[in-house]
Amino acid sequence: MTTTVIRNIDWVIAWDEAAERHAYRRGVDVVFAGDKITYVGRNWPGTADRVVDGKDRLVLPGLIDIHSHPEHEPLYRGIREEHGVPNMHMSGLYERSQAFSAPDDEARAASAEFAYCELLLSGVTSLVDISLPREGWVELFAKSGLRGFLAPGYASARWHLENDFELKFAWDEARGREGFAAALALIDNSARHPSGRLAGVVSPMQIENCTAELLRDSRDAARARGIPFTVHIAQSVNEVREMIRRHGKTPVQWAHDTGILGPDTILGHALFLDTHSWIRWWSKTDLALIADSGASVAHCPTPFARYGQIMENFGDYLRAGVNMGLGTDTTPHNLVEEMRKAAVLARIAARDIKTVTTSDLLHAATVGGAKALLRDDLGRIAPNMKADLVLVDLTVPQMRPVRDPLRSFVYHAADRAVRDVFVDGRQVVADRRVVTLDQEAAAERLAEAQRRMMERVRERDYRGRSAEEISPLSLQIAD
Ligand SMILES: [Zn+2]
Numbered sequence: 001m002t003t004t005v006i007r008n009i010d011w012v013i014a015w016d017e018a019a020e021r022h023a024y025r026r027g028v029d030v031v032f033a034g035d036k037i038t039y040v041g042r043n044w045p046g047t048a049d050r051v052v053d054g055k056d057r058l059v060l061p062g063l064i065d066i067h068s069h070p071e072h073e074p075l076y077r078g079i080r081e082e083h084g085v086p087n088m089h090m091s092g093l094y095e096r097s098q099a100f101s102a103p104d105d106e107a108r109a110a111s112a113e114f115a116y117c118e119l120l121l122s123g124v125t126s127l128v129d130i131s132l133p134r135e136g137w138v139e140l141f142a143k144s145g146l147r148g149f150l151a152p153g154y155a156s157a158r159w160h161l162e163n164d165f166e167l168k169f170a171w172d173e174a175r176g177r178e179g180f181a182a183a184l185a186l187i188d189n190s191a192r193h194p195s196g197r198l199a200g201v202v203s204p205m206q207i208e209n210c211t212a213e214l215l216r217d218s219r220d221a222a223r224a225r226g227i228p229f230t231v232h233i234a235q236s237v238n239e240v241r242e243m244i245r246r247h248g249k250t251p252v253q254w255a256h257d258t259g260i261l262g263p264d265t266i267l268g269h270a271l272f273l274d275t276h277s278w279i280r281w282w283s284k285t286d287l288a289l290i291a292d293s294g295a296s297v298a299h300c301p302t303p304f305a306r307y308g309q310i311m312e313n314f315g316d317y318l319r320a321g322v323n324m325g326l327g328t329d330t331t332p333h334n335l336v337e338e339m340r341k342a343a344v345l346a347r348i349a350a351r352d353i354k355t356v357t358t359s360d361l362l363h364a365a366t367v368g369g370a371k372a373l374l375r376d377d378l379g380r381i382a383p384n385m386k387a388d389l390v391l392v393d394l395t396v397p398q399m400r401p402v403r404d405p406l407r408s409f410v411y412h413a414a415d416r417a418v419r420d421v422f423v424d425g426r427q428v429v430a431d432r433r434v435v436t437l438d439q440e441a442a443a444e445r446l447a448e449a450q451r452r453m454m455e456r457v458r459e460r461d462y463r464g465r466s467a468e469e470i471s472p473l474s475l476q477i478a479d
Contacts, residue, residue, distance in 0.1 A: 013061065127148060
């Protein structure tokens with residue numbers, strides 16, 4: 001077993017077990033042997049195989065991203081940032097997913113490799129990857145060096161548009177069942193992977209696209225394996241309206257009645273609750289139902305903010321007792337930017353600077369995510385925790401002056417200051433380069449894949465439009 005010591009670190013964000021919060025420590029050593037942290041304190045007396053100088057470094061726990069779609073989101077770069085449908089309460093989700101879809105498995109693989117690099121370079125060490133099962137997914141994930149929570153998606157229905165104002169559904173329950181069986185096979189296979197870094201999450205895709213039976217069976221399959229269960233819920237006004245039309249209940253109320261809310265449930269987004277100003281339903285129970293069940297929320301502010309939508313608000317969820325985690329639902333896959341946006345948007349929604357603190361956001365991006373994943377050995381720098389560590393360079397200009405390095409990191413430098421990353425004690429980013437994957441080659445393949453995707457848009461779009469008609473360039477190209 002290899003032992004590494006990071007000596008005399010300028011700043012460490014270490015876990016204070018008594019306070020159950022992160023705290024700064026200065027001038028300490030962090031030691032890890034194999035995949036575990038063994039020592040955090042001054043003047044470690046042992047000898048190590050590798051000694052890393054902690055001068056000019058902030059060492060923080062690896063970030064935990066509990067919601068992402070690496071297989072297709074990078075394909076949307078330059079397409080989705082300003083794409084939205086006003087008649088669908090600004091959401092472009094339904095129109096986009098119908099017209100623009102990853103054309104083949106090679107496109108998905110290129111997109112995923114590119115995304116995994118973005119994630120590692122911004123300090124993410126644990127990732128919930130919600131994707132459709134494909135050949136080579138498990139192998140590529142294992143190669144990335146990330147700690148993986150693979151969430152193969154499936155559903156009983158698909159969204160279907162014939163115009164820009166009515167969300168329709170194409171049901172195929174047998175297909176949902178087949179997807180469920182394939183997902184469980186992939187999850188069980190991942191759990192046996194020799195790296196020991198892979199696990200699964202049971203992931204029926206969207207609350208409105210699944211039957212109650214499929215959701216309950218999914219919950220039971222997750223509980224039988226001791227792994228989490230995740231579903232997209234309350235992610236658009238159209239979805240909330242549809243669930244009220246079907247059941248006379250909000251999506252969260254229906255999920256509660258169906259019996260799928262619990263401490264092992266991760267709710268993707270849960271943004272449009274009955275109290276949200278775009279919903280204003282008569283009941284006021286959604287937030288309490290989530291909190292009382294012990295379910296976690298995966299908050300991903302960026303895609304919603306681009307539509308003009310915000311959670312109302314992160315601080316209220318915390319005070320209600322909801323376990324909050326963070327995710328990257330789109331590109332850039334940058335969890336530090338999500339922390340910054342979550343903080344700023346919560347304050348805008350609340351008109352109150354005190355509604356959340358930077359410490360709250362770091363907690364969500366580490367310990368909150370670990371709790372959602374039912375893992376108490378992640379997200380903390382303390383003995384016996386997994387050696388998932390991020391080394392931030394305090395000499396980059398955006399980190400200076402280094403009065404409060406967490407604030408410098410979250411509000412100023414973000415990924416630009418991430419220098420080295422370790423997962424399970426193994427170095428996966430060295431001197432700002434991913435050592436496990438090839439981002440430049442993936443970028444070339446991604447550009448080719450985007451071209452192939454664009455060629456199919458006209459035949460997929462409900463109005464037969466081109467990609468340029470659906471999402472024009474931000475500036476015209478002059479002669
Ligand atoms: Zn999502």
